[in-house]
Amino acid sequence: MHLIPTPRKMELKSGFYYFDGEMPDVKKEVKKSFLTEEGYRLTVDSDGVCIEGGSEKGVFYGEITLKQILNNYRGMLPYIYISDEPEFDYRGFMLDSARHFLTVEEVKKVIDACAYFKLNKFHFHLTDDQGFRFEMKEYPLLTEVGSKRRASEFSAEESVREEYAHYYTKAELKEIVEYCHERYIEVIPEFDIPGHTTTLLAAYPELSCTGEEIEPQTKGGVFEDILCAGNPETMKVIYAVIDEMCEIFTDKYFHIGGDEAPKTRWIECEKCHKKKAELGLRNFQELQGWLMNEVAEYLKTKGKKAICWNDALKGGNLDSTNTVVSLWLERNNRSIEWANSGKGLIVESNVPLYMDYPYAVNSLEKIYKFNPKKLKGLTEVGANSILGIESPAWSEHIRDFTELTYMCFPRWLAVAETAWTGGNKKGFPQFLETTRFYCDVLTEMKITPAERDVWSGAPQKAVPQLLKYGKRMLSPESVIDFIKVQKNELFGGGK
Helix, strand or coil: CCCCCCCCCCEEEEEEEECCCCCCCCEECCCCCCCCCCEEEEEEEEEEEEEECHHHHHHHHHHHHHHHHHHHHHCEEEEEEEECCCCCEEEEEEEEEECCCCCCHHHHHHHHHHCCCCCCCCEEEEEEEECCCCCCCCCCCCCCCEECCCCCCCCCCCCCCEEEEECCCCCHHHHHHHHCCCCCEEEEEEEEEEECCCHHHHHHHHHHHCCCCCCCCCCCCCCCEEEEEHHHHHHHHHHHHHHHHHHCCCCCEEECCCCCCCCCCHHHHHHHHHHHHHHCCCCCHCCCCCCCCHHHHHHHHCCCEEEEEHHHHHHHHCCCCEEEEECCCCCCHHHHHHHHHHCCECCHHHHHCCCCCCCCCHHHHHHHCCCCCHHHCCCHHHHHHHHEEEEEECCCCCCCHHHHHHHHHCCCHHHHHHHHHHCCCHHHHHHHHHHHHHHHHHHHCCCCCCCCCHHCCHHHHHHHHHHHHCCCCHHHHHHHHHHHHHHHCCCCCCC
16 A cells, blocks of 8 residues: 555555545544544544544544545545554755745645645745845835845856846735645744845845945855844844744744854954954854844744754854754764754755755655664764754755756655654655655646656766756766765765
8 A cells, every 4th residue: 555654553454445425434533642643543444434633633644644545545445544643743845935936826736745745844935145035014125125136147057137026925925824724734934044135135235244235146155245243223123024924924933044154244344343242252153143042032032933054053152942953964063962962953954855956966765764863973862852854945946846846756755754754664665666656646736746767866877867957056066076975875985
């Protein structure tokens, strides 16, 4: 039987339950006393179909499993007993509308597909150097100026000298949030600070260290102009954006970025030096830690928990009381130390969980076999501090919905399997067969999965796939660097 994620316990019994129509009548019951919130039991026998859940959410997941079984059997159901619950509470996917915009209807299609495989956290990247996609009332220039860039120059293939102007109205974002909640998916907005803020500085240049005019970026990259930490107006604007976002996004988590924030401008800035001295900080990495802590504390007053990228750990002063860390690229073991001290960590390692990387780098099998609790250096405490995983689809080089779904599916099925089952997997050959089965289901959902011969990251296919699917993402030098970094996995350590 083809099911994703694979249930923890499943007993297939002799006999079938027959019914008329597309769906059988289902008896549903919430039993909080002996089931976890997301846990469920599904029973099909001669008496009919019964779903018990630890909450309405658990019942929903039981219904999802039932729908998947019905994809295997039409007009009848085998007698079966399933007892199931997820390994991780946090099972996330991320869309980036800052670089290339997705319509509300396109976002909904992705949500439908992710809900079908029991992913439950939608991280929505709404602000970056190339676009501010949130409708602001108190600071309207963030929308009027920040939502537009004069061109799109992300690669040789995409050099379009036309204005690119998009943003979501608050009504549209409310619609997306409600759509997610109907499917028991929490929505996590990201307002990236203090770096990746060119669009904010284009609208309000006085918030930079130099005060010079700047325009939204037309290319990808890391840029030196970031929010001035020594300017009191900076915090005022940050809090205003958070206030308006929190009116829309009502769930627990709020992502505040913290990645790729060069300190070049802060080092040259009199106001930043003054603020650092005033706070008794040793360096500018600690100054960023202070800023992130202030914002996390403000989010706490709104009943929210901050998430930030692991770059924010560089100062060594990030407050774990109000903050969870997202691990995307580990260079110095700080994220592992964070988890080993009992602090919450979400794993979204660029290898193997970034969907904008070619299949030859992050193959379906590599994602399937990934176990976040087996990261190098994790202690037992550290493994128990892993909240779950998330898989981002950065869109510098994913230009439209068809390409997005091609890159994410079927790989997000492996993400869903890992997020739900952890290390309790049945084997890749079985999963591969099941994935092939669900490609037809995805197509019915208006999702375009990659063709089957692309899924593999086999050594003999690695270089051709990198060149074919990564040519817009990677320069020739970057392709060579990727091969060097990944050679132990791609080529078994060979040259």
